[in-house]
Amino acid sequence: MSILELNHVSIRYMTGDFKDIGLKEYVVRKLKGNYHVNEFWADRDITFSLEKGDMLGIIGTNGAGKSTLLKAISGIMEPTEGWARHEGNIAALLELASGFDDDLTVKENAYLRGAMLGYTRRFMDEKYDKIIEFAELQDFQDRPFKQLSSGMKSRLAFSIASLVQPDILILDEVLSVGDGAFRRKSETVMRDVISSGATTILVSHSLEQVREMCNKVLWLHKGRQIAFGDDVQGICDRYQAMLDENCV
16 A cells, blocks of 8 residues: 555645735725736646655756645645645655744754654753754854854754654755765765655755665656656656756
């Protein structure tokens, strides 16, 4: 039985909705016949399934619909059409540097992010030193969070989020966090999670990373599903050929 299944998932964004302009402006435009709603389909008719232990790489250029699809899989968004079903718990590492308070210290933000992820105070007390050490922020614990670089903020977020042992793990470009040494540490941690049997979804602009780590691949282009399957090398080759052709 599949641990994750998407069936003809489509996701639509609406622009010009009265919620964006306010009720008064909506009424005025409606009376004048000057009210228009525009539709944008971020994803259209996406269908695939994953088994326990699979690692799926999602590839595609900017605007392909990758991040929107991850939000539907993780339950942040409801598909406009179709459905997504999963077994077990999901941990989604999306938009790592968001959700922090710049006016709090690094330590206070670590506990804040832990609470947002559902960790107890006792759990955070036990894991705090390990979190800070892994993020390489021992000398910054009492500094205001706003003094950190974006890379340092992402390292802290990754360190906290990687404590979970999920059934399904979603990674949106998080293995590109930090410098080369930290990326290697991140990959090692994620490999440990994957080897424990977690089904993993990786969005990455690094084809080398997808080729090396994934046993299945999904290629999206302008919201459409171009290819899905276990021929990782073949699909990645086709995608690279498309990139090369567009660069000419």
